[in-house]
Amino acid sequence: MKTILTAWAAGMLALAVPFTGAAQTNTPAGTTTTSSAGIFNGTKDFKTWSIGVNGGLLAPVAPTGGSNDFTKWKASAGYGAYVKWQILHSLGIRADYTGGKLQGDNSKELGDGEAPNRAYESFETSLKWSAALSAVVNVATINWLYKQNFVQIYVSAGAGLAGYSPKVTPANGNEMDYKPDGSIKELIIPIGAGLKFKLSDAVNLDLGYTMHYVDGDNLDGYNYGPNRDKYSYGYAGLEFSLGPTHKPQLAWNNPAKVMYDELLAQKTALQQELENTRSANTRLSADVDKLLKDSDGDGVSDFFDKCPGTAQGTKVDGSGCDLPRDTTPKVTVVKQVTEEDRRIVREAIQNLEFETGKSSIKPSSYASLNRVAELLKAKGFSLKLAGHTDNVGTEANNMRLSKDRAESVKQYLVDRGANPSRIEATGYGESQPIASNKTAAGRQKNRRVEFTLY
Structure with a gap:
């Protein structure tokens, strides 16, 4: 026992x-003590x-x-x-x-009515x-x-x-x-x-x-x-x-x-928060509609439109008002190519030389090309460059070489300040000879870059 x-x-x-x-483990740290204690606070x-x-x-x-x-x-x-x-x-x-x-x-009697014998x-x-x-x-x-x-x-x-x-x-x-x-x-x-x-x-x-x-x-x-x-x-x-x-x-x-x-209070708080969110969303939707509405279709919302009722298709500024029209008459300037301009170009063509079999321009050609670059900048002329070769080598290599040489001249002029959008560089390879390719003198004439000023 x-x-x-x-x-x-x-x-x-x-x-x-x-x-x-x-x-002991139910008590979170760092909470405040209140008289209305909650069940989740330990x-x-x-x-x-x-x-x-x-x-x-x-x-x-x-x-x-x-x-x-x-x-x-x-x-x-x-x-x-x-x-x-x-x-x-x-x-x-x-x-x-x-x-x-x-x-x-032991004063109490036992069950048989007798005093206990103890x-x-x-x-x-x-x-x-x-x-x-x-x-x-x-x-x-x-x-x-x-x-x-x-x-x-x-x-x-x-x-x-x-x-x-x-x-x-x-x-x-x-x-x-x-x-x-x-x-x-x-x-x-x-x-x-x-x-x-x-x-x-x-x-x-x-x-x-x-x-x-x-x-x-x-x-x-x-x-x-x-x-x-x-x-x-x-x-x-x-x-x-x-x-x-x-x-x-x-x-x-x-x-x-x-x-x-506590759950009832949380439910009430969540319902109030939901109602506040709905109200905020309603106000936001109304504000968005106000910002997006464009009654006259000019691309500016009514909220910012200072000139409502603009005719459809009219170009307007950020405030919805007509853009000012330019009433100044346009003057067309005709550019004339003079004999002096042609002389400068001819000298550049005559002095233009490349390294053998390459598109690299020899330094002896720089002075005349510089004068062409100054001419293009001063008068705003356009220039077409056409590269040509003799028939020595394959046709594909000659086409590539003629294009590279024309591009090389263009890049040189652009580096000196010429407008690249006014210069066109094209390669024709051996397809347009101006002399016989059977003689050295003829082949020399065929290896050229033609300048067309306009």
Whole structure:
């Protein structure tokens, strides 16, 4: 039996450990404390510690297990105190202390109507102390529809140790100590229930009843039968919550109601935000329509149009008004090519020489080409360059070489400031000879770039 009770005590304490860890990890850092604490903010917004004092009646009996080894039990005064830590809305850990006196005798007749034939007439046990650690669970609340309840029903179970000194009185004898050399210490298992009323934010009325099962048959100083002894304590007392006055007690906070109110508030806020968004979208759509509307079709919206009613197709400026018309008469300037201009071009043609088989212009040609570039810049003439070769080599190579040489002359003139859009460079290869390719002199004449000024 002692092994079973020890295992029960270890199990009750083990059950409290995970709940304690869960309560510690639920508290987010860096949040502010308010009196209207929310369920998602952890326990730091609540008062979780409390102390209690009580007084009541002790009796060597329990509703589940009956009386001890004497046929009649008597109720005696008892007292107690406790410290409680509320780790969740419905779970707390409580350390209890209980003291008082237990009494009983064999004056009650047995079931057959005869006086019991027992070795002892009565007993009196001084319960010097009992200390227990229990888990306290709130199993029901009377005020379920409100955030802060005012009535609780709770149950408790745990384990502890009791120290007591029994005295027994033999039949027709003197009272004597059951254990003259000192007090007895035994493991106890307390199981209880109670009803708690909230008197204020700091004080609760606590009405409870706890049965204590002793791991021994020596509470009344007499070992009679196989059952272990037990005692019960019915009490009334006051519980005082510890902590700042603006914080509510965690045990009285109704998590379901708080959750409902928070979700309702979130729903209302979301509905308001949605309505605000719809209103903003309506205003935005109206503003967009206003910005895009163009009644006269001139490409400028009515919002910016300073000249509404412009005829369709009329060119307007950014404000929607007609663009100013240029009434200045146009003067056509006819450019004439003079004999001097032709002479400059002829000299450039006569002096133009390329590296053999290449499109690179020899430096001896630069001076006359510079005069052509100045002429083009000064008078804005256009120039057509036509490249030609002799028939030495393949036709494809000659076509490429003639085109490259014409382009080379164009690039030279452009580098000296001539307008590239007024210069056309074309290659004709060996297709347009001006002399016979059978002689060196004829081939020399055919290797040329013709300049046409206009």
